[in-house]
Amino acid sequence: MSEGFDVVVVGSVNADLVVGVERRPAPGETVLGSDLAVHPGGVGGNQAAAAARLGGRVGILARVGDDGHGEFLRGALADAGVRLDHLLVTPGPSGVALITVGPDGDNSIIVSPGANARLGPDDVAAARGMISSAAVVSLQLETPVPTVLAAARAAADAGARVVLNLSPPAPVPDELLALCDPLVVNEHEAAFLLGRGGGERLEAPSAMAGALLERGPRSVVITLGGDGALTADASGAVTVVAAPKVEVVDTTGAGDAFTAALCLRLARGDALDEAAHYAVRVGAAAVGKPGAQSSYPRAEDELPL
Structure with a gap:
């Protein structure tokens, strides 16, 4: 491709089926919720849409099903400004996330991978031209780990910066961690990777960061x-x-x-801490509105200080 990308996302695209609840049900219990809302989502789709809405040149490698959700997701990403040359269609269902949102805004999520589970290393090979034109390649774990590793290798071979968001947490090979610059985790994901049982924070974040660096990522x-x-x-x-x-x-x-804002600023040459300062402001803007992609700010929007 003649024009390079700031960010190429290799990852999942889901339809988010969202219901608001006053409280989450206990096992065997039924509670009433709000009307069902359907939003475009998936960790990969969200990151691509967010980076594009912020003005980035963004491409995505992903799979959707040949169902109504797939058409909906393709349209949402196109509207956000994401290049869809490698958004592939798989016979069968698209990925779906079942999300409950409590009164405090926190959520619980169950993901049915659908077409995301069929994104393979061969798809990475076919998209090598797009990947090699990126400044940053962003990866997550809602697609198979062999595919993620293949994408990380392709990105590293092309001189792109590899960012891995360990979401949802899963075991990953040391080779993948060694290519990360940075590895992005929340506290529960950090605890998982460090083998701190139960996914609970057992130490200060700074100590966890040091322990994570010992696993091999560059940052x-x-x-x-x-x-x-x-x-x-x-x-x-x-x-x-x-x-x-x-x-x-x-x-x-x-x-x-x-993560999308972090990747975009890294692609444009910011130092890691500078990129993180911008990213926390974008994240703060996103929690102020319902939904995922619909809540993301655009480049011209004023961000919280």
């Missing part, structure tokens, strides 16, 4: 929700980035907005 970003984020690199430099204080409406997809 680490730990997202801290309303408390912002922490960055660390192999030099030992640790930076805590505070987040703006905003009213929380819906946290769905806010982490994806953060």
Whole structure:
């Protein structure tokens, strides 16, 4: 392709089926919720849409089904400004996320992978031209790990910066971690990768960042929700980035907005801590509106301070 990309996302595209609840049901219990809302989502789709809405040149490698959800998702990504040359169609259902949102804006999510599970290393090979034209390649774990590793290798071979968001948490090979610059995790994902049982924070984020660096990534970003984020690199430099204080409406997809903004600023030459300062503001903007992609700011929007 004649024009390069700021960010190429290799990942999942889902239809988010969202219901608001006053409280989540206990096992065997039924509760009433709000009307069902359907939003475009998926960790990969969200990141691509967020980066494009912020003015980035963005491409995506993903699969959708040949169902109504697939058509809906293709249209949403096109509307956001994402290049769809490698958004592939698979016979069968698209990926779907079942999301409940509580009154505090926090969410619980169950993902049915659908077509996302069929994104393979051969698809990566076919998209090598797009991947090699990217400044940053963003990866997540809602697609098969062999595919993620193939994309990381292709990106690294082309000199692109590899960003891996360990979402949802899953075991990954050391080779993949060694290509990450940065590895992006929240506290639960960090605890999982470090083998801290139960996914609970058992130590300070700065200590967790140091332990994560020992696993091999070139740099680490730990997202801290309303408390912002922490960055660390192999030099030992640790930076805590505070987040703006905003009213929380819906946290769905806010982490994806953060990662997308981080990738875009890294693609444009920002240092890691500078990129994280911008990313926490984009993430704060995203929690102030319902939904995922519909909540993401555009380049001309004023961000929270």
